[in-house]
Amino acid sequence: MTEPGRCSAVALPFLRRRVPGRRETPYRMRVLFIGDVFASPGRRIVAESLPGLISSERLDLVIANGENAAGGFGITPAIADELFETGIDVITTGNHVWDKKEVFDYLDRQPRVLRPANYPGNLPGSGVHVGRGRNGVDAAVINLQGRTHMLAIDCPFRKADDILAKIDPAVKVRLVDFHAEITSEKVAMGRYLDGRVSAVIGTHTHIPTADARILPNGTAYQSDAGMTGAYDSVIGVDTAIILRRFLTGLPVRMEPAKGKVELHSVVIEVNEETGRAVSVRPLVIARD
Ligand code: FE2
Numbered sequence: 001m002t003e004p005g006r007c008s009a010v011a012l013p014f015l016r017r018r019v020p021g022r023r024e025t026p027y028r029m030r031v032l033f034i035g036d037v038f039a040s041p042g043r044r045i046v047a048e049s050l051p052g053l054i055s056s057e058r059l060d061l062v063i064a065n066g067e068n069a070a071g072g073f074g075i076t077p078a079i080a081d082e083l084f085e086t087g088i089d090v091i092t093t094g095n096h097v098w099d100k101k102e103v104f105d106y107l108d109r110q111p112r113v114l115r116p117a118n119y120p121g122n123l124p125g126s127g128v129h130v131g132r133g134r135n136g137v138d139a140a141v142i143n144l145q146g147r148t149h150m151l152a153i154d155c156p157f158r159k160a161d162d163i164l165a166k167i168d169p170a171v172k173v174r175l176v177d178f179h180a181e182i183t184s185e186k187v188a189m190g191r192y193l194d195g196r197v198s199a200v201i202g203t204h205t206h207i208p209t210a211d212a213r214i215l216p217n218g219t220a221y222q223s224d225a226g227m228t229g230a231y232d233s234v235i236g237v238d239t240a241i242i243l244r245r246f247l248t249g250l251p252v253r254m255e256p257a258k259g260k261v262e263l264h265s266v267v268i269e270v271n272e273e274t275g276r277a278v279s280v281r282p283l284v285i286a287r288d
Contacts, residue, residue, distance in 0.1 A: 030099045051086065063088070094143075108211045146179065164193075214280060226262075
């Protein structure tokens with residue numbers, strides 16, 4: 001337990017008994033995993049939607065990938081704090097986490113912003129956070145990054161083994177953001193961790209996949225949660241700019257797209273006593 005969550009452990013069990021429909025035994029911890037929040041359009045729809053979702057979906061824990069939250073490239077301390085204000089509990093990242101230099105010191109000060117655990121250990125920050133959900137139950141969030149068509153950092157599979165060996169066995173709810181390029185590496189990670197974590201959700205491609213399922217040993221899985229940003233775009237960036245790059249091969253200045261915005265996420269219910277997933281489903285919100 002590195003840091004208490006947003007609600008006190010004393011108050012929550014009482015709160016839990018007072019909420020209608022929350023008497024099931026064992027309790028199902030409800031987790032929302034929000035796909036890559038891209039630039040200001042993504043941040044805006046999170047701010048507009050998340051407070052209502054926390055209530056309507058009775059969410060106990062909210063995780064979001066924020067590596068593209070700052071104009072599509074990286075995250076700053078101020079933007080991370082802004083995302084926490086919306087109700088996000090833990091921010092995961094990926095290859096873009098190092099884009100903004102001001103985040104380096106912040107990663108060591110703010111344990112709820114993760115960077116992939118399989119980067120060299122002497123870099124700032126951590127890839128694991130154990131904190132308390134609104135239901136008073138501890139949950140571990142683990143951030144790993146793939147290596148296929150990505151940087152050749154440490155093996156994410158062996159790093160997952162190392163991390164899981166060190167997490168308190170009493171922490172049953174364990175959620176993995178696997179930030180990777182290709183579906184085969186993501187599926188392999190899901191299978192590798194099946195039965196050892198509650199969920200493996202992929203990020204990075206900004207394209208939601210239609211493969212949400214519970215694997216045979218109880219791990220919820222989706223290859224990619226998708227993007228939270230402007231979908232009238234090329235993975236969040238203005239379409240004309242990206243087409244210019246593909247058609248000419250010349251460098252271009254990336255600009256986030258504008259227009260209709262969608263929030264793509266995954267809702268996972270986890271048996272808090274076993275850590276096994278009970279349900280998993282995509283949740284999408286669209287706004288003009
Ligand atoms: Fe990425």
